[in-house]
Amino acid sequence: MITTRATTRGAAAAVLGSAIALAAGTASAQQPAQSVKLGVVSFLTGPAAGPFGIPARNAAEILIEGLNTGKVPAPYNKVGFGGAKIESKIVDEAGSTAQQVTEYRNLVQRDGVDAIVGYISSGNCLAVTPVAEELKTITVLFDCGTPRIFEEAPRKYVFRATPHATMDSVGAARYIVEKKKNITAYSGINQNYAWGQDSWRDFVLAMKTLAPKATVDKELFPKLFAGEYGAEVSALLTSKSQVIHTSFWNGDLESFIFQSSARGLPQRIPIIMTAGETAVARLGPKMPDGTIIGARGSHGAFFSPDNELNRWFRQAYVDRFGVQPTYPSYHMAQSILGLKAAWEKAAAAKNDARPSVDEVIAAFEGLEFQAPSTTIKMALGKGHQGIGDISYGTYKYNKQKGQPEIVDVVRYPAECVNPPADMTSTAWLEGGMKGAKCK
Amino acid sequence: MTNRSTLIGALAFLVLAAAAPALPPWLISLATIAFAHALVVLGLVIMWRAGLVSFGQALYYAVGAYCVALVSRFTGITDAFVLIVLGGLAAGLLAVLVGFLLARYREIFFAMLSLAMSMILYGVLVKTEALGSTDGFNVAPATFLGYAPEGAMLNLALFWLVLVLSALAAAAIGVYFRSVAGAIAVPVRDNEIRIEFLGLSVNRLIHLKLVIAGILGGVGGALAAMTISHVDPNMAYWTTSGGFVFVTILAGAGSIAAAFVGSFAFEMLRSIAVALLPGAWQLILGSVLLITILFVPDGLGSLFMRKTRGKEGEPA
Numbered sequence: 001m002i003t004t005r006a007t008t009r010g011a012a013a014a015v016l017g018s019a020i021a022l023a024a025g026t027a028s029a030q031q032p033a034q035s036v037k038l039g040v041v042s043f044l045t046g047p048a049a050g051p052f053g054i055p056a057r058n059a060a061e062i063l064i065e066g067l068n069t070g071k072v073p074a075p076y077n078k079v080g081f082g083g084a085k086i087e088s089k090i091v092d093e094a095g096s097t098a099q100q101v102t103e104y105r106n107l108v109q110r111d112g113v114d115a116i117v118g119y120i121s122s123g124n125c126l127a128v129t130p131v132a133e134e135l136k137t138i139t140v141l142f143d144c145g146t147p148r149i150f151e152e153a154p155r156k157y158v159f160r161a162t163p164h165a166t167m168d169s170v171g172a173a174r175y176i177v178e179k180k181k182n183i184t185a186y187s188g189i190n191q192n193y194a195w196g197q198d199s200w201r202d203f204v205l206a207m208k209t210l211a212p213k214a215t216v217d218k219e220l221f222p223k224l225f226a227g228e229y230g231a232e233v234s235a236l237l238t239s240k241s242q243v244i245h246t247s248f249w250n251g252d253l254e255s256f257i258f259q260s261s262a263r264g265l266p267q268r269i270p271i272i273m274t275a276g277e278t279a280v281a282r283l284g285p286k287m288p289d290g291t292i293i294g295a296r297g298s299h300g301a302f303f304s305p306d307n308e309l310n311r312w313f314r315q316a317y318v319d320r321f322g323v324q325p326t327y328p329s330y331h332m333a334q335s336i337l338g339l340k341a342a343w344e345k346a347a348a349a350k351n352d353a354r355p356s357v358d359e360v361i362a363a364f365e366g367l368e369f370q371a372p373s374t375t376i377k378m379a380l381g382k383g384h385q386g387i388g389d390i391s392y393g394t395y396k397y398n399k400q401k402g403q404p405e406i407v408d409v410v411r412y413p414a415e416c417v418n419p420p421a422d423m424t425s426t427a428w429l430e431g432g433m434k435g436a437k438c439k
Numbered sequence: 440m441t442n443r444s445t446l447i448g449a450l451a452f453l454v455l456a457a458a459a460p461a462l463p464p465w466l467i468s469l470a471t472i473a474f475a476h477a478l479v480v481l482g483l484v485i486m487w488r489a490g491l492v493s494f495g496q497a498l499y500y501a502v503g504a505y506c507v508a509l510v511s512r513f514t515g516i517t518d519a520f521v522l523i524v525l526g527g528l529a530a531g532l533l534a535v536l537v538g539f540l541l542a543r544y545r546e547i548f549f550a551m552l553s554l555a556m557s558m559i560l561y562g563v564l565v566k567t568e569a570l571g572s573t574d575g576f577n578v579a580p581a582t583f584l585g586y587a588p589e590g591a592m593l594n595l596a597l598f599w600l601v602l603v604l605s606a607l608a609a610a611a612i613g614v615y616f617r618s619v620a621g622a623i624a625v626p627v628r629d630n631e632i633r634i635e636f637l638g639l640s641v642n643r644l645i646h647l648k649l650v651i652a653g654i655l656g657g658v659g660g661a662l663a664a665m666t667i668s669h670v671d672p673n674m675a676y677w678t679t680s681g682g683f684v685f686v687t688i689l690a691g692a693g694s695i696a697a698a699f700v701g702s703f704a705f706e707m708l709r710s711i712a713v714a715l716l717p718g719a720w721q722l723i724l725g726s727v728l729l730i731t732i733l734f735v736p737d738g739l740g741s742l743f744m745r746k747t748r749g750k751e752g753e754p755a
Contacts, residue, residue, distance in 0.1 A: 044717055045718065045720075091713060092718065092720060094721075096673055096674070097575070097669050097671055098667050099709065101468075102468060102706070102710065103713060106465050106710060106714075109464045109465035110463065110465040122574045123575055123669075123671045123673070126574055126575065126576070126669060127575070127577075127667065130668050131668070134590055148571070152577075192566070194573040197568050197572050224573075
């Protein structure tokens with residue numbers, strides 16, 4: 001008994017000791033003025049880690065390494081941010097919003113980061129936004145979709161280079177109306193949480209404008225991570241829809257594909273998967289032919305254009321991780337590159353001296369910069385929210401080559417699928433998407 | 440013994456309150472969340488002593504938090520004192536209602552039924568798209584009787600508020616534990632029939648415990664909502680309840696102070712774990728829980744308790 005008590009006391013002392021060491025160590029570890037300390041937040045554990053979090057972290061890793069060694073092609077060939085090397089600290093996004101807010105404060109106040117790039121979950125993005133404003137720290141949200149961030153209130157320190165989720169649904173609706181001109185009915189199966197609800201709502205609103213005669217047939221909202229869709233597949237099999245919309249991702253998406261394929265649903269009614277791109281490489285021939293795939297942009301192996309920056313990015317990614325980068329990797333890359341572009345624009349204005357936070361913000365607002373897959377214009381939310389192109393295509397497995405292919409790719413320009421600067425996305429969709437420039 | 444622990448508690452309170460402005464701001468925020476959660480844990484400790492484990496304490500936590508968020512959103516009232524009273528009352532009232540059902544159940548049935556209650560609220564909140572569904576929404580910064588601090592000062596003010604409420608709650612629960620209704624918790628756990636033969640209604644005793652725990656949960660949730668400045672349905676999810684049970688195991692039901700020490704230790708531990716092993720921090724949390732159960736089955740609080748008892752000559 002005495003030994004156990006001693007051990008536990010020892011353990012307690014060790015925990016306390018390391019806490020103090022952590023506090024003291026970080027307090028005294030002043031960064032050399034040269035480097036830029038960047039906090040990177042992404043899901044490293046939990047269900048969103050596999051499809052989103054890890055590919056994003058991987059992209060951050062190779063990009064930061066590439067930037068620090070000056071290997072990234074022009075216009076990003078300057079070392080780090082304006083010559084200052086990037087020092088990154090990676091934090092897991094899993095856990096409650098309370099935990100994320102605490103960890104955000106730790107990054108800024110304890111670890112002294114200069115800027116933060118991160119957050120996949122829209123809930124986390126909304127939760128850290130007021131804290132970023134309070135702590136006056138530039139924060140680039142990289143993957144979350146909700147348009148609410150910049151529509152609810154103007155933000156000063158928060159940016160998002162990645163277009164918001166309205167674009168995904170509008171692009172999907174445009175592609176369907178273009179490919180199926182006589183569509184009369186469509187159904188949707190989406191997860192019962194904010195992402196699924198918002199995706200479906202925006203899709204229906206866009207369809208009302210683009211195909212006013214088409215009606216909603218089945219509207220299914222199984223719960224998040226249900227994993228079993230027997231009843232839903234039965235319901236969809238009896239529907240007379242010409243297309244099924246889904247914003248499923250990860251395990252739910254794969255389960256739904258397997259369970260619906262076994263019962264011949266995709267062969268009867270094609271499915272449009274707005275976030276399907278992350279699953280394509282994993283599923284290969286198991287992904288049903290004729291499925292319409294989206295990538296929340298023009299990202300990934302199938303949609304991204306052939307340019308020097310993208311070639312470097314893909315090659316570096318494949319060399320390190322052995323797989324193609326998917327859209328979350330591109331979201332991360334364009335967020336870091338956007339921050340770099342703003343940083344260097346601000347630095348250039350003062351003879352390459354280190355810019356202040358306010359100077360970076362001024363340079364970032366309304367900035368237009370080249371990302372690997374598209375040109376990002378910080379057009380919405382008073383110059384804080386980016387817009388970019390989006391592509392959709394139809395899946396086809398090439399049996400000869402043993403490779404997945406995406407055919408019939410259509411790329412929609414940013415102004416065609418995003419609301420104008422002076423409008424919220426819901427108002428724009430409800431008003432019939434006026435002002436969209438598609439050609 | 441009682442006088443001495445009260446004295447130590449009062450001293451700790453004064454030292455913390457006085458030292459706060461000198462502490463690093465991230466530690467203040469972490470401690471604010473930890474103590475807000477400690478209030479919820481205190482509620483679990485009350486039930487734990489009577490042999491009840493609630494896997495649905497997040498229900499009251501979320502009700503308190505959403506009460507604050509909704510009232511400040513729709514009425515514009517941002518006064519912390521008003522909001523906390525409202526949050527506590529709303530959760531307490533709900534506890535009175537569900538208590539009529541829950542107080543009749545024990546053991547696993549109690550645990551599962553309380554879990555079900557919290558999951559109903561979770562389901563409703565997820566369905567409510569007007570409130571942002573799973574994304575939740577922001578809470579306006581709190582004010583204090585017309586005083587509207589910003590930034591670091593707001594965090595400090597919230598910390599002091601949490602500290603004062605923690606001290607009040609600790610004192611009140613101390614009085615409750617020494618009262619007949621409170622002291623009878625352990626006998627309830629050991630032999631209910633005997634208590635009934637003493638002429639006391641066990642259901643009513645447990646109902647009271649549920650209401651006290653509910654109010655504490657609501658106040659904890661209200662404070663958390665103001666500190667995080669965001670609410671979302673995950674606050675009612677069973678993993679949140681599980682987190683509170685985790686801290687209760689870590690702290691132990693031995694003393695009131697243990698809930699606060701345990702909750703702070705847990706937040707600190709999680710923060711260190713995230714910093715040390717970004718991809719596997721849960722492993723550290725799990726190992727600590729395992730070690731606690733194996734070597735300190737009565738929680739961190741028992742480390743101090745044993746020492747004092749040992750002095751009194753009780754065989755260890």
